[in-house]
Amino acid sequence: MSERHIDAEGERRLIEAGFVPEKSRLGKRRWKDPDTGRTMPGGAALDKVERREEQELEDEGWERVEVEGRISWRRPDTGHLYPRGPAYDVHKKRRDQG
16 A cells, blocks of 8 residues: 655546545545545555556557656557556547547
8 A cells, every 4th residue: 555645646637537535534635436435545546546547558558668667658559658647648538539
């Protein structure tokens, strides 16, 4: 389970995936999972969203490649490389248009 800080980009990804922010009794922000209704820390929620995004990219023919120790995703129709977040954004935009 990840305890990482969630930045504005991470919050955007969580909200777009249907997660809902909630305050815990301790005043910490947690995220309600749209699939299970359970709340979880932001890092765990973002880990789940990123795994889902990666699976969708793979299902649509994007190839995960490692270049100089960094993971990138190769767009199937152009061969261009993107970090995971921008790759998913490109994929989602094309999916929603067509």
